[in-house]
Amino acid sequence: MNGRFGSDHDGPDEGLELSDVQTMFAEFATNLPELPLYAAICRGVAADPEAAAPLLAASAGQRRPVLWLAALHDLVLRDPAVAAARWYAGAAARDPAPPGDPWPDVRCTVLEHRDTLTETIATHSTQTNEVNRAVYLAAAFGAACADVAEQTVALVEMGASAGLLLLLDHYRIERRSSHGNSLVGAPHSPVVCVGEDRSDTVSPAAPLPIVASRVGLDLHPVAIDDVVGLRWLEACLWPDVPGRLERFRSAVELAREHPPTLVRGDMVDDLAAVVALAQQNARPSSQVVVFSSWALTYVARERRQRVAEVLDRAAARGVPVSWVTAEPMGCMPGVTLPPSLTAHDATTVLAVRRWRDGSETEPRVLGTCHPHGEWIDLTVG
Numbered sequence: 277m278n279g280r281f282g283s284d285h286d287g288p289d290e291g292l293e294l295s296d297v298q299t300m301f302a303e304f305a306t307n308l309p310e311l312p313l314y315a316a317i318c319r320g321v322a323a324d325p326e327a328a329a330p331l332l333a334a335s336a337g338q339r340r341p342v343l344w345l346a347a348l349h350d351l352v353l354r355d356p357a358v359a360a361a362r363w364y365a366g367a368a369a370r371d372p373a374p375p376g377d378p379w380p381d382v383r384c385t386v387l388e389h390r391d392t393l394t395e396t397i398a399t400h401s402t403q404t405n406e407v408n409r410a411v412y413l414a415a416a417f418g419a420a421c422a423d424v425a426e427q428t429v430a431l432v433e434m435g436a437s438a439g440l441l442l443l444l445d446h447y448r449i450e451r452r453s454s455h456g457n458s459l460v461g462a463p464h465s466p467v468v469c470v471g472e473d474r475s476d477t478v479s480p481a482a483p484l485p486i487v488a489s490r491v492g493l494d495l496h497p498v499a500i501d502d503v504v505g506l507r508w509l510e511a512c513l514w515p516d517v518p519g520r521l522e523r524f525r526s527a528v529e530l531a532r533e534h535p536p537t538l539v540r541g542d543m544v545d546d547l548a549a550v551v552a553l554a555q556q557n558a559r560p561s562s563q564v565v566v567f568s569s570w571a572l573t574y575v576a577r578e579r580r581q582r583v584a585e586v587l588d589r590a591a592a593r594g595v596p597v598s599w600v601t602a603e604p605m606g607c608m609p610g611v612t613l614p615p616s617l618t619a620h621d622a623t624t625v626l627a628v629r630r631w632r633d634g635s636e637t638e639p640r641v642l643g644t645c646h647p648h649g650e651w652i653d654l655t656v657g
Protein backbone atom coordinates (compact mmCIF):
# COMPACT_ATOMS: atom_id res chain seq x y z
CA MET A 277 0.00 0.00 0.00
CA ASN A 278 1.33 3.39 -0.79
CA GLY A 279 0.46 6.88 -1.91
CA ARG A 280 -3.18 7.72 -1.49
CA PHE A 281 -4.07 4.19 -0.44
CA GLY A 282 -2.43 3.93 2.94
CA SER A 283 0.84 5.75 3.42
CA ASP A 284 1.82 7.21 6.80
CA HIS A 285 -0.46 10.13 7.62
CA ASP A 286 -2.13 10.88 4.31
CA GLY A 287 -2.47 14.56 3.50
CA PRO A 288 -5.65 16.60 3.02
CA ASP A 289 -7.75 15.70 -0.02
CA GLU A 290 -10.32 18.52 -0.22
CA GLY A 291 -8.85 19.67 -3.55
CA LEU A 292 -9.57 16.36 -5.26
CA GLU A 293 -12.03 16.61 -8.12
CA LEU A 294 -14.14 13.93 -9.76
CA SER A 295 -11.47 13.17 -12.38
CA ASP A 296 -8.85 12.77 -9.59
CA VAL A 297 -11.17 10.42 -7.76
CA GLN A 298 -11.56 8.33 -10.92
CA THR A 299 -7.79 8.23 -11.32
CA MET A 300 -7.49 6.92 -7.77
CA PHE A 301 -9.86 4.07 -8.63
CA ALA A 302 -7.80 3.28 -11.74
CA GLU A 303 -4.60 3.19 -9.65
CA PHE A 304 -6.31 1.06 -7.03
CA ALA A 305 -7.35 -1.48 -9.66
CA THR A 306 -3.79 -1.66 -10.98
CA ASN A 307 -2.18 -1.89 -7.54
CA LEU A 308 -4.28 -4.77 -6.26
CA PRO A 309 -4.58 -7.34 -9.05
CA GLU A 310 -4.88 -10.12 -6.45
CA LEU A 311 -8.35 -8.82 -5.55
CA PRO A 312 -10.39 -9.71 -8.67
CA LEU A 313 -13.74 -8.36 -7.43
CA TYR A 314 -12.41 -5.05 -6.15
CA ALA A 315 -10.11 -4.62 -9.16
CA ALA A 316 -13.06 -5.12 -11.55
CA ILE A 317 -15.28 -2.73 -9.59
CA CYS A 318 -12.53 -0.09 -9.46
CA ARG A 319 -11.93 -0.36 -13.20
CA GLY A 320 -15.65 0.23 -13.69
CA VAL A 321 -15.76 3.26 -11.38
CA ALA A 322 -12.61 4.70 -12.96
CA ALA A 323 -14.46 4.95 -16.28
CA ASP A 324 -17.82 6.07 -14.87
CA PRO A 325 -18.11 9.56 -13.34
CA GLU A 326 -21.71 8.95 -12.22
CA ALA A 327 -20.67 5.93 -10.16
CA ALA A 328 -17.58 7.69 -8.75
CA ALA A 329 -19.45 10.85 -7.68
CA PRO A 330 -20.69 9.66 -4.24
CA LEU A 331 -17.08 9.68 -3.01
CA LEU A 332 -17.01 13.48 -3.30
CA ALA A 333 -19.29 13.54 -0.22
CA ALA A 334 -16.50 12.11 1.97
CA SER A 335 -15.13 14.18 4.83
CA ALA A 336 -11.56 15.54 4.82
CA GLY A 337 -8.90 12.86 4.46
CA GLN A 338 -11.44 10.17 3.55
CA ARG A 339 -11.82 10.68 -0.19
CA ARG A 340 -10.33 7.28 -1.00
CA PRO A 341 -11.64 4.28 -2.98
CA VAL A 342 -11.62 2.11 0.15
CA LEU A 343 -14.40 4.25 1.67
CA TRP A 344 -16.53 3.98 -1.47
CA LEU A 345 -15.96 0.20 -1.51
CA ALA A 346 -16.84 -0.08 2.18
CA ALA A 347 -20.07 1.89 1.67
CA LEU A 348 -21.11 -0.47 -1.12
CA HIS A 349 -20.12 -3.54 0.93
CA ASP A 350 -22.18 -2.17 3.84
CA LEU A 351 -25.18 -1.84 1.52
CA VAL A 352 -24.69 -5.43 0.32
CA LEU A 353 -24.45 -6.75 3.90
CA ARG A 354 -27.55 -4.79 4.86
CA ASP A 355 -29.58 -5.89 1.84
CA PRO A 356 -28.33 -9.12 0.20
CA ALA A 357 -31.15 -8.73 -2.36
CA VAL A 358 -29.35 -5.93 -4.25
CA ALA A 359 -27.99 -6.97 -7.64
CA ALA A 360 -24.34 -6.50 -6.62
CA ALA A 361 -24.65 -8.94 -3.70
CA ARG A 362 -24.22 -12.10 -5.76
CA TRP A 363 -20.59 -11.11 -6.38
CA TYR A 364 -19.86 -10.88 -2.66
CA ALA A 365 -19.17 -14.39 -1.36
CA GLY A 366 -19.64 -13.37 2.31
CA ALA A 367 -23.00 -11.69 1.74
CA ALA A 368 -24.27 -14.53 -0.42
CA ALA A 369 -22.88 -17.10 2.07
CA ARG A 370 -21.00 -18.69 -0.81
CA ASP A 371 -17.36 -19.05 -1.68
CA PRO A 372 -15.91 -18.16 -4.14
CA ALA A 373 -17.66 -15.47 -6.24
CA PRO A 374 -18.91 -16.58 -9.68
CA PRO A 375 -16.84 -16.04 -12.85
CA GLY A 376 -17.73 -13.10 -15.10
CA ASP A 377 -17.83 -9.32 -14.92
CA PRO A 378 -19.45 -7.92 -11.75
CA TRP A 379 -19.54 -4.34 -13.04
CA PRO A 380 -23.02 -4.29 -14.68
CA ASP A 381 -24.70 -5.52 -11.45
CA VAL A 382 -22.55 -3.26 -9.31
CA ARG A 383 -23.23 -0.18 -11.46
CA CYS A 384 -26.96 -0.86 -11.35
CA THR A 385 -26.86 -1.13 -7.51
CA VAL A 386 -24.72 1.99 -7.12
CA LEU A 387 -26.97 4.17 -9.27
CA GLU A 388 -30.16 2.80 -7.76
CA HIS A 389 -28.91 3.39 -4.19
CA ARG A 390 -26.88 6.52 -4.89
CA ASP A 391 -28.44 8.51 -2.01
CA THR A 392 -27.81 5.80 0.58
CA LEU A 393 -24.22 5.39 -0.57
CA THR A 394 -23.61 9.12 -0.52
CA GLU A 395 -25.03 9.36 3.01
CA THR A 396 -22.87 6.46 4.23
CA ILE A 397 -19.77 7.98 2.65
CA ALA A 398 -20.51 11.42 4.13
CA THR A 399 -20.96 10.08 7.66
CA HIS A 400 -18.33 7.34 7.94
CA SER A 401 -14.59 6.85 7.82
CA THR A 402 -12.88 3.57 7.05
CA GLN A 403 -12.28 1.53 10.16
CA THR A 404 -10.94 -1.99 10.27
CA ASN A 405 -10.25 -4.49 12.98
CA GLU A 406 -8.07 -7.05 11.24
CA VAL A 407 -7.81 -10.12 13.43
CA ASN A 408 -4.94 -11.73 11.48
CA ARG A 409 -2.69 -8.90 12.67
CA ALA A 410 -2.39 -11.10 15.79
CA VAL A 411 0.34 -12.94 13.80
CA TYR A 412 2.75 -10.02 13.87
CA LEU A 413 1.66 -8.74 17.28
CA ALA A 414 2.33 -12.12 18.90
CA ALA A 415 5.83 -12.15 17.40
CA ALA A 416 6.45 -8.56 18.51
CA PHE A 417 5.19 -9.15 22.06
CA GLY A 418 7.35 -12.28 22.36
CA ALA A 419 10.45 -10.28 21.38
CA ALA A 420 9.55 -7.15 23.36
CA CYS A 421 8.78 -8.97 26.62
CA ALA A 422 11.38 -11.75 26.42
CA ASP A 423 13.34 -10.34 29.40
CA VAL A 424 10.25 -10.07 31.62
CA ALA A 425 8.19 -12.95 30.20
CA GLU A 426 7.22 -14.23 33.65
CA GLN A 427 5.45 -11.00 34.59
CA THR A 428 1.73 -10.72 33.75
CA VAL A 429 0.70 -7.94 31.40
CA ALA A 430 -1.58 -4.92 31.66
CA LEU A 431 -2.33 -4.64 27.93
CA VAL A 432 -3.42 -1.39 26.27
CA GLU A 433 -4.26 -0.90 22.61
CA MET A 434 -4.23 2.57 21.07
CA GLY A 435 -6.79 2.74 18.25
CA ALA A 436 -8.44 -0.54 19.25
CA SER A 437 -11.58 -0.38 17.09
CA ALA A 438 -13.72 -3.26 18.51
CA GLY A 439 -10.77 -4.47 20.60
CA LEU A 440 -10.42 -7.82 18.81
CA LEU A 441 -6.61 -7.70 18.85
CA LEU A 442 -6.62 -7.32 22.62
CA LEU A 443 -7.81 -10.95 22.72
CA LEU A 444 -4.87 -12.35 20.74
CA ASP A 445 -3.96 -14.85 23.45
CA HIS A 446 -7.39 -16.47 22.84
CA TYR A 447 -6.52 -17.16 19.19
CA ARG A 448 -4.55 -19.96 17.59
CA ILE A 449 -1.63 -18.13 15.98
CA GLU A 450 0.47 -20.05 13.47
CA ARG A 451 3.70 -18.97 11.83
CA ARG A 452 4.65 -21.17 8.90
CA SER A 453 8.06 -21.39 7.29
CA SER A 454 10.32 -23.75 5.42
CA HIS A 455 12.37 -23.99 8.67
CA GLY A 456 9.32 -25.35 10.54
CA ASN A 457 6.03 -24.08 11.93
CA SER A 458 5.32 -22.54 15.30
CA LEU A 459 2.20 -22.04 17.31
CA VAL A 460 1.28 -19.67 20.14
CA GLY A 461 -1.97 -18.66 21.81
CA ALA A 462 -4.87 -21.08 22.28
CA PRO A 463 -4.33 -24.20 20.11
CA HIS A 464 -8.03 -25.15 20.00
CA SER A 465 -9.42 -21.68 19.40
CA PRO A 466 -12.06 -21.27 16.67
CA VAL A 467 -10.14 -18.15 15.61
CA VAL A 468 -7.12 -19.17 13.55
CA CYS A 469 -4.55 -16.59 12.47
CA VAL A 470 -1.87 -17.67 10.03
CA GLY A 471 1.17 -15.98 8.56
CA GLU A 472 4.29 -17.00 6.70
CA ASP A 473 7.58 -16.41 8.53
CA ARG A 474 10.09 -15.08 6.00
CA SER A 475 12.91 -14.48 8.50
CA ASP A 476 16.37 -15.67 7.45
CA THR A 477 16.60 -17.77 10.60
CA VAL A 478 13.53 -18.84 12.50
CA SER A 479 13.74 -19.45 16.23
CA PRO A 480 10.89 -21.08 18.17
CA ALA A 481 8.10 -18.58 18.83
CA ALA A 482 8.22 -17.16 22.35
CA PRO A 483 5.01 -17.93 24.26
CA LEU A 484 2.72 -14.98 24.88
CA PRO A 485 2.96 -13.51 28.37
CA ILE A 486 -0.15 -13.96 30.54
CA VAL A 487 -2.56 -11.06 30.12
CA ALA A 488 -3.93 -9.81 33.44
CA SER A 489 -6.01 -6.92 32.07
CA ARG A 490 -6.81 -5.40 28.69
CA VAL A 491 -8.12 -1.98 27.75
CA GLY A 492 -8.63 -0.49 24.29
CA LEU A 493 -8.71 3.23 23.53
CA ASP A 494 -10.37 4.57 20.39
CA LEU A 495 -12.02 7.74 19.11
CA HIS A 496 -14.86 5.55 17.84
CA PRO A 497 -14.82 2.27 19.76
CA VAL A 498 -17.23 -0.38 18.51
CA ALA A 499 -18.92 -2.27 21.34
CA ILE A 500 -19.36 -5.98 20.82
CA ASP A 501 -23.17 -5.65 20.97
CA ASP A 502 -23.29 -2.76 18.46
CA VAL A 503 -24.74 -4.56 15.45
CA VAL A 504 -24.58 -1.59 13.08
CA GLY A 505 -21.03 -0.67 14.15
CA LEU A 506 -19.84 -4.26 13.68
CA ARG A 507 -21.46 -4.39 10.24
CA TRP A 508 -19.45 -1.32 9.29
CA LEU A 509 -16.24 -3.04 10.45
CA GLU A 510 -17.19 -6.04 8.28
CA ALA A 511 -17.92 -3.70 5.38
CA CYS A 512 -14.39 -2.31 5.66
CA LEU A 513 -12.92 -5.79 5.13
CA TRP A 514 -12.15 -6.76 1.57
CA PRO A 515 -14.47 -9.59 0.55
CA ASP A 516 -11.94 -10.86 -1.99
CA VAL A 517 -9.59 -12.21 0.68
CA PRO A 518 -10.68 -15.80 1.46
CA GLY A 519 -11.50 -16.46 5.11
CA ARG A 520 -11.10 -12.87 6.28
CA LEU A 521 -14.77 -12.19 6.97
CA GLU A 522 -15.25 -15.58 8.62
CA ARG A 523 -12.26 -15.04 10.91
CA PHE A 524 -13.61 -11.64 11.88
CA ARG A 525 -17.01 -13.13 12.70
CA SER A 526 -15.53 -15.92 14.85
CA ALA A 527 -13.44 -13.35 16.73
CA VAL A 528 -16.57 -11.28 17.39
CA GLU A 529 -18.30 -14.41 18.75
CA LEU A 530 -15.35 -15.05 21.03
CA ALA A 531 -15.29 -11.40 22.14
CA ARG A 532 -18.92 -11.71 23.20
CA GLU A 533 -17.72 -14.24 25.82
CA HIS A 534 -14.68 -12.14 26.81
CA PRO A 535 -15.55 -8.51 26.04
CA PRO A 536 -12.48 -6.28 26.36
CA THR A 537 -12.87 -2.94 28.13
CA LEU A 538 -13.08 -0.16 25.55
CA VAL A 539 -12.66 3.54 26.32
CA ARG A 540 -13.71 6.34 23.99
CA GLY A 541 -10.93 8.89 23.70
CA ASP A 542 -7.83 10.14 21.96
CA MET A 543 -4.85 7.80 21.94
CA VAL A 544 -2.47 10.58 22.97
CA ASP A 545 -4.53 12.83 25.26
CA ASP A 546 -6.24 9.98 27.12
CA LEU A 547 -3.45 7.42 27.19
CA ALA A 548 -2.26 8.12 30.75
CA ALA A 549 -5.74 7.52 32.18
CA VAL A 550 -6.18 4.31 30.18
CA VAL A 551 -2.77 2.94 31.22
CA ALA A 552 -3.73 3.68 34.84
CA LEU A 553 -7.03 1.84 34.35
CA ALA A 554 -5.28 -1.21 32.87
CA GLN A 555 -2.83 -1.22 35.79
CA GLN A 556 -5.65 -0.92 38.29
CA ASN A 557 -7.32 -4.00 36.73
CA ALA A 558 -4.05 -6.00 36.71
CA ARG A 559 -1.62 -6.94 39.48
CA PRO A 560 0.65 -4.34 41.10
CA SER A 561 3.67 -6.19 39.64
CA SER A 562 2.23 -6.47 36.11
CA GLN A 563 4.30 -5.07 33.28
CA VAL A 564 2.59 -2.59 30.96
CA VAL A 565 2.45 -3.30 27.22
CA VAL A 566 0.97 -0.58 25.04
CA PHE A 567 0.58 -1.24 21.34
CA SER A 568 -0.83 0.20 18.18
CA SER A 569 -1.42 -1.42 14.84
CA TRP A 570 -2.26 0.77 11.86
CA ALA A 571 -3.61 3.44 14.19
CA LEU A 572 -0.74 5.73 15.26
CA THR A 573 -0.36 6.60 11.60
CA TYR A 574 -3.63 8.57 11.84
CA VAL A 575 -2.20 10.82 14.56
CA ALA A 576 -0.30 13.95 13.46
CA ARG A 577 3.43 13.31 13.48
CA GLU A 578 4.21 16.08 15.99
CA ARG A 579 1.86 14.54 18.60
CA ARG A 580 3.32 11.04 18.55
CA GLN A 581 6.30 11.67 20.83
CA ARG A 582 3.83 12.52 23.60
CA VAL A 583 3.02 8.82 23.84
CA ALA A 584 6.63 8.18 24.90
CA GLU A 585 6.38 10.97 27.49
CA VAL A 586 3.27 9.37 29.01
CA LEU A 587 4.98 5.97 29.13
CA ASP A 588 8.15 7.47 30.57
CA ARG A 589 6.07 8.74 33.50
CA ALA A 590 4.30 5.37 33.89
CA ALA A 591 7.70 3.63 33.93
CA ALA A 592 9.00 5.92 36.66
CA ARG A 593 6.97 3.80 39.11
CA GLY A 594 9.37 0.92 38.41
CA VAL A 595 7.28 -1.60 36.44
CA PRO A 596 8.54 -2.69 33.00
CA VAL A 597 6.82 -0.76 30.21
CA SER A 598 6.92 -1.65 26.50
CA TRP A 599 5.48 0.26 23.57
CA VAL A 600 5.05 -1.89 20.46
CA THR A 601 4.02 -0.45 17.12
CA ALA A 602 3.06 -2.11 13.86
CA GLU A 603 2.75 0.89 11.62
CA PRO A 604 3.95 2.22 8.27
CA MET A 605 7.64 2.99 8.04
CA GLY A 606 8.85 6.00 10.01
CA CYS A 607 5.71 6.25 12.14
CA MET A 608 7.16 5.47 15.59
CA PRO A 609 9.11 8.44 16.89
CA GLY A 610 12.63 7.91 18.22
CA VAL A 611 13.34 4.76 16.19
CA THR A 612 16.11 4.72 13.63
CA LEU A 613 15.42 2.44 10.71
CA PRO A 614 18.20 0.19 9.43
CA PRO A 615 19.20 1.35 5.91
CA SER A 616 18.07 -2.00 4.51
CA LEU A 617 14.46 -1.14 5.28
CA THR A 618 14.26 2.04 3.28
CA ALA A 619 13.64 0.10 0.09
CA HIS A 620 10.60 -1.61 1.58
CA ASP A 621 8.20 1.26 1.80
CA ALA A 622 5.22 -0.99 1.17
CA THR A 623 5.70 -2.83 4.46
CA THR A 624 4.52 -2.44 8.00
CA VAL A 625 7.36 -1.97 10.47
CA LEU A 626 7.39 -3.66 13.89
CA ALA A 627 9.23 -1.55 16.44
CA VAL A 628 9.52 -1.36 20.21
CA ARG A 629 10.52 1.18 22.83
CA ARG A 630 11.03 -0.18 26.33
CA TRP A 631 11.51 1.16 29.82
CA ARG A 632 13.18 -1.07 32.39
CA ASP A 633 13.90 -0.09 36.01
CA GLY A 634 12.56 3.38 35.26
CA SER A 635 14.83 4.19 32.30
CA GLU A 636 14.35 3.84 28.58
CA THR A 637 16.49 1.26 26.79
CA GLU A 638 17.65 1.43 23.16
CA PRO A 639 14.61 1.52 20.80
CA ARG A 640 14.55 -1.41 18.37
CA VAL A 641 13.14 -2.29 15.01
CA LEU A 642 11.95 -5.90 15.30
CA GLY A 643 11.14 -6.56 11.66
CA THR A 644 8.65 -5.97 8.90
CA CYS A 645 5.35 -7.57 8.00
CA HIS A 646 2.39 -7.60 5.68
CA PRO A 647 -0.22 -5.07 6.91
CA HIS A 648 -2.70 -7.90 7.57
CA GLY A 649 -0.19 -10.36 9.02
CA GLU A 650 0.02 -12.59 5.93
CA TRP A 651 3.79 -12.68 6.42
CA ILE A 652 6.40 -11.43 8.84
CA ASP A 653 10.15 -11.02 8.52
CA LEU A 654 12.12 -10.64 11.71
CA THR A 655 15.43 -10.30 9.87
CA VAL A 656 16.65 -6.81 10.55
CA GLY A 657 19.77 -5.22 9.13
Ligand SMILES: C[S@@+](CC[C@H](N)C(=O)[O-])C[C@H]1O[C@@H](n2cnc3c(N)ncnc32)[C@H](O)[C@@H]1O
Nearest residue numbers: 404405406435437494495496542543569571574
Ligand atom coordinates in the same frame (compact mmCIF):
# COMPACT_ATOMS: atom_id res chain seq x y z
C1 LIG B 1 -7.20 1.18 10.77
S1 LIG B 1 -8.04 1.05 12.31
C2 LIG B 1 -7.02 -0.19 13.08
C3 LIG B 1 -7.72 -0.89 14.20
C4 LIG B 1 -6.93 -1.97 14.89
N1 LIG B 1 -5.79 -1.39 15.56
C5 LIG B 1 -6.47 -3.05 13.95
O1 LIG B 1 -5.25 -3.12 13.69
O2 LIG B 1 -7.26 -3.84 13.46
C6 LIG B 1 -7.52 2.55 13.11
C7 LIG B 1 -8.29 2.83 14.40
O3 LIG B 1 -7.67 3.97 15.02
C8 LIG B 1 -8.69 4.79 15.55
N2 LIG B 1 -8.14 6.15 15.72
C9 LIG B 1 -7.70 6.98 14.76
N3 LIG B 1 -7.22 8.12 15.32
C10 LIG B 1 -7.35 7.98 16.65
C11 LIG B 1 -7.03 8.79 17.78
N4 LIG B 1 -6.47 9.99 17.63
N5 LIG B 1 -7.27 8.31 19.01
C12 LIG B 1 -7.85 7.09 19.17
N6 LIG B 1 -8.19 6.28 18.16
C13 LIG B 1 -7.95 6.71 16.92
C14 LIG B 1 -9.82 4.68 14.55
O4 LIG B 1 -11.07 5.05 15.11
C15 LIG B 1 -9.75 3.20 14.17
O5 LIG B 1 -10.56 2.41 15.01
